[in-house]
Amino acid sequence: MSRTFSVVILSQPEGGYFVQCPLLPGCYSQGETVEECLVNIREAIELTVEDLTAA
Secondary structure, three states, X not given: OOOOOOOEEEEOOOOOEEXXXXXXXXXXXXXXXXXXXXXXXXXXXXXHHHHHHHO
């Protein structure tokens, strides 16, 4: 089953990016590039959903 989640990417003043998934509180990550952020947030979303469905 495939799910789609919206994310918000914010450029950081010191460099890099912060990314969060507003639908999943506490689900966030970071990266040096937008592409890296997207890879990292996908993993964070997968882990968060896994934890939520196991509860």
